[in-house]
Amino acid sequence: MKIKAAITHEKGTMSLEELELAPPQKGQVLVKMVACGVCHTDEAGINQLIPVALPAVFGHEGVGVVEELGPGVTSLKKGDRIIMTFPSCGVCDYCAEGHPYACDNINTLFFNGSYLDGTKRLSQNGTAVSSFFGQGAFATYAVADERNVVKADVASDDELAYLCSLGCGVQTGVGAVLNRLRPKKGSSIAVFGCGGVGMSAVMGAAIAGCGTIIAVDVAPSRLETAKSLGATHAVNGRECDAVEEIRKITKGGAQYSVESSGVPALTLQALNSLRRNGAAIVVSVTGPAEVSIALEPMLMNKSATLYGLTEGGSNPPIFIPELVKYYREGRLPIDKLVKFYKFEDIKRAFEDSHSGATIKPILRF
Ligand SMILES: NC(=O)c1ccc[n+]([C@@H]2O[C@H](COP(=O)([O-])OP(=O)(O)OC[C@H]3O[C@@H](n4cnc5c(N)ncnc54)[C@H](O)[C@@H]3O)[C@@H](O)[C@H]2O)c1
Ligand SMILES: [Zn+2]
Ligand SMILES: [Zn+2]
Structure with missing residues (x-):
């Protein structure tokens, strides 16, 4: 399908362009993005301090609604509101012990732009495009592995949009x-x-x-x-x-x-x-x-x-719902950190994050 995404072709740049997103494969879901937070690690990737293979779509604090299920997905259904978080392999010793933040495959899964199966879902004119953190969430749609998304018990998309950084900065x-x-x-x-x-x-x-x-x-x-x-x-x-x-x-x-x-x-x-x-x-x-x-x-x-x-020692399916509960009880007042930006204003969101003018910029799609 055709989507709109912020693509980085060259170090330090970003532009909103049309890309092709392939359907979710085994164990994956297609997500219609509601919002995505801007984290300092995106900036590090865009500036190639982290050598992510370019071209790439950054964004790793995505939240959205499940639109389509790939084969074998059992824990989610169409229409679920979800929070995307860091990827992990699920089979190494650390994942098996319930410590996915220490996954043996973190460097590959966070930074090399491919999913667990080693392939990419994004492309532009036949050229494969990386998805940062298995998300590539600076986009109108994204594909994620089932184990990297957590269902969020919230009442509306507007409430969900505040929860972007539960997937990275807040849980850290x-x-x-x-x-x-x-x-x-x-x-x-x-x-x-x-x-x-x-x-x-x-x-x-x-x-x-x-x-x-x-x-x-x-x-x-x-x-x-x-x-x-x-x-x-x-x-x-x-x-x-x-x-x-x-x-x-x-x-x-x-x-x-x-x-x-x-x-x-x-x-x-x-x-x-x-x-x-x-x-x-x-x-x-x-x-x-x-x-x-x-x-x-x-x-x-x-x-x-x-x-x-790393990532607050989080086991996301357990810890993120706890964080959502704290938020809903008023014990995690993250709304005090947040400022929303239109997707078109992504560059200003990054400038405000860099200058410190905004603590947590969040893009709305
Ligand atoms: N471990 C992880 O998994 C993980 C996840 C997300 C982010 N991070 C990292 O965590 C760090 C913080 O991220 P952030 O988004 O909160 O960054 P940030 O830039 O928003 O916050 C840094 C803060 O430090 C303050 N500061 C700068 N110099 C200082 C000084 N000399 N004395 C006291 N305070 C000073 C700044 O004013 C700012 O408020 C970054 O290095 C980021 O890359 C780590
Ligand atoms: Zn692992
Ligand atoms: Zn982050």
């Missing part, structure tokens, strides 16, 4: 806290970098019942938003020594910290701001490390733990 931040750090009720946590991911970590900390939630950023407006999401304290890292400030607030150091800024030096700050027995988690994607961290005194003397985690 909330999951880092709830699935890996698992903070005790009343405990203290510091979150470095309050973009979509860090804000989600703040919301996760509030859900977990943390007593002291310290948001660290350099943008005053972001710190204000973090407070409206549950941060009890806001620290501007440009105006003070964030580590000293966190130690002061927590009388010695936080029990947990999250690095979600993407600034390599802040991993060291996240560790330095911990009290003994504390745990820090890095969820950001950084460039080449600018700092070498003396891990032994840091981790051994303080009896500290340092984690790294």
Whole structure:
């Protein structure tokens, strides 16, 4: 079928063009897209910091309605509202253990543009086109593997549109806290970098019942938003020594910290701001490390733990419905992060994401 998609032919570019989308194959579904979030990882792919095979259609926070089922699909039916998420193979040891975020085939499935069966569904004038993250969701329609979509219990397409980043950014931040750090009720946590991911970590900390939630950023407006999401304290890292400030607030150091800024030096700050027995988690994607961290005194003397985690340690069919439930209960107020854009305004959505003007731009189709 003919669809309209934002296609990247050359590094750093994107244009809305007509493409051909082949029907869903075994285990796949055709989705009529309702909306798609803009994530920093799309920008990394478009600029070829991640070497995705071009031409490609990016977009990996898609939501939509199931339009057609490929052979063998049993968990979904036509008309289901769904959230697309990261792909995984389903057969490696990690997938078999219920840890698809650690799938052995992540690099291939996220970034090489093909589906589980190794083929592509998109083409233009006979040339195969990659679908990023097994989605290619900057498009009016997309094909996804059944295991990469989760049914969403929502009342309308408009409500569904708010939930785009449950498939990536929100599950990354909330999951880092709830699935890996698992903070005790009343405990203290510091979150470095309050973009979509860090804000989600703040919301996760509030859900977990943390007593002291310290948001660290350099943008005053972001710190204000973090407070409206549950941060009890806001620290501007440009105006003070964030580590000293966190130690002061927590009388010695936080029990947990999250690095979600993407600034390599802040991993060291996240560790330095911990009290003994504390745990820090890095969820950001950084460039080449600018700092070498003396891990032994840091981790051994303080009896500290340092984690790294992809996609919030999420097992999507279990975790995404939990997130939808939190949203519907008002405990995950992601609408405070969202601004909607028309598909035609995709370039402005990227500019606003890049400049920081919008925390979570969402395209509507
Ligand atoms: N682990 C995963 O699976 C996963 C998934 C999605 C995104 N990510 C990564 O998570 C990171 C965060 O994503 P995002 O969309 O929230 O990004 P973002 O750019 O919106 O947020 C980064 C925040 O850090 C703040 N910041 C910058 N320099 C700072 C400093 N010196 N001190 C304090 N704060 C500072 C910025 O003001 C901004 O608010 C990115 O690196 C992204 O690639 C990882
Ligand atoms: Zn796997
Ligand atoms: Zn993402």
